[in-house]
Amino acid sequence: MDTKDTRDRGIRRGTVTAAPVAVGRRGRRTDADPGAERRAGGTDGAGALRIAELEREIQELQRANETLKQYVSKALDLGTVPTRRRDDPAQPPGGPGGSPMPGPAPGPVPGPAVEFRVLGPVEAAVGGRWVDLGAPKQRAALVLLVSQAGQPVSVDALVETLWEGRPPQSAITSLHAYIANLRRVLEPHRAPRTPATVLCTRGRGYLLNSRAVEVDAHRFWKSATAGWQALDRGDPQRALHAFQAGLDLWRGEAYAEAATTPHVLPEAVRLEELRLSVIESRCATLIAVGNHEMAVPELVAFTQAHPLREYGCELLSLALYRAGRQADALSVLRVHQKRMVEDLGISPSPALRHLETEILRQAPELDGSQRVPGGGSAGED
Template sequence: MDRGIRNGTMTAVPVGVGQRGRQAVAERRPGGSTAGTQGTGAQRIAELEREVRELKRTNETLKQYLSKALDLDTASPGRRDVRVPDTAVDGAPDTAGPPPRSASGAGVEFRVLGPVEAAVGGRWVDLGAPKQRAALVLLVSQVGQPVSVDTLVDALWDGRPPQSAITSLHAYIANLRRALEPHRAPRTPATVLCTRGRGYLLNSQAVEVDAHRFWESATAGWQALDRGDPQRALYAFETGLALWRGEAYAEMAAAPHVAPEAVRLEELRLSVIEGRCATLIAVGSHEMAVPELVAFTQAHPLREYGCELLSLALYRAGRQADALSVLRAHQKRMVEDLGISPSPALQHLELEILRQAPELERS
């Protein structure tokens, strides 16, 4: 059975229908050399009509199948956005949500703010066995910077590489290159995962990393606050925080060569959360900021700026006693657990709350 697509609808054409149809028409022609008897011609026409009915039923079946499997809206032939099912693509593991959409047009996109994932041309790819994934994670954490073979070998085998380590590493790199550049012609230079001296480099011009987008959003948020534009700052902070799906470089966060970058990103994330809450207070959304800051300070009790923001949000929400309670509980924790006094900013805020300073009501 031949299949084709016409006007956005898949059709099925049984093999030989055209030939039998032409024969039936020839048999009905006056004086046709293959006309045969009238009964034979009627039988051919009836057979053709049955095949047409089968064709219609096949079309309906195919339309129903496409509608279910590809979420195709058959009522809108012009629609082009076909949803990729949330199942493995090209052998890749299931992922939460659709592949990311590149804002810069980069063909290869990495998500590291959570379990490490990669998409090529909008399709998830299989990153291979654990050591192969580990090699890629290390390269992604150093995008734009060459990583030596010695560093990769040391990281993959914890400083105790077998004799076959170099051969295995070369195989991992070759596999990753095939995954990241599936349409690259044989024996042509790689443009994504490149060789640099005795090492490898992920080309920053050819890839996009969600950690870099997060940094850009955080920077835009702080700059907007400096300009006195809290609404734009809030949008930038929330855009950046929405990229997080879990611990940065989740499966490799503790690896010695990746840990510094994972720690840096986590510290930046906490600062952006504080910045977002400060912005909520600045725009008058005290009630929204309070529960988020309560959870934040419980998870990170030693971050004094979070404590300061929570006290200010409580005060502006008309909860002066709660605001003082937060400050004094923090002061007690600092003295008893660490033997230090709270920061001058917190001490000043306590005095301002006690005298109900008008300045506390203004951003």
């Protein structure tokens, strides 16, 4: 069987069944041992010329092999990353200056919608059906891409995350395979050799097209923003609905299986801080509309889990006071004050000291409105 035909069929199947042999200008095979030629030629002029010729042919072989790798990668739809020359300094994933990679913005995405849930264990649905995201490292690659949705993630960052700074020689090949697998999962109806529209190649990295996917973390942010805007408009009931809708999206720790990895940690921390702020905002709104009895148990659990958050302590004290529990309200403030002084060596904020004074004198203002995050206030119904 002809070797070329065999190799071509192997490439179409995704494997290489025969290694190419580069041929020099004189038709000689270049898989000979250069050392043997040197030994045969000695140190005379003919031997030196032969050595130079062999070196040129070896360079041709290297170029031929690089061309083959590019071709195989294209045939397998692996999105080969250009090989960096030694004299080519590394560029950040966003190009010089960190700006987004050039290229056309992804257009409308045909086929099924893709949904990611990251406010807990990471899950994905395509066309309304949950899909298997594959092996742990493949899942980890997707988690990083989702956490940076809309922004390119460099191959270096992916490799560092997947192999924790100790990548094997096969790391790039494995990463390309993971990306190819994820593309098949996320776009099952994409025609062969057509550009990916969900998980796209961008320069020396990959980008999850934020216009092609829906992420529950983004919906949570929209709900939180809608709640704060409703408070600014003086609509506490709509704010409560928006806050609760956002909190209902949470199923556990954000990006649970990868929350501590260096490239995902900042986003996980940001989302957790946002969640705590929304809980405080919801409880403040409950107090403002007169539902302090409902707010008390939620704030008790909240302050036990997060004892150093002063605003949570302030809200719990106010809710207890409005529920007719003045002694408990003062106790909350004094326990918090003692913890701050003994554990951290700092005094409580002026807001807490002012609230303690107002509770002691049973100020009528405490039965009225209470400030809520966002600069607004809401009166009781």
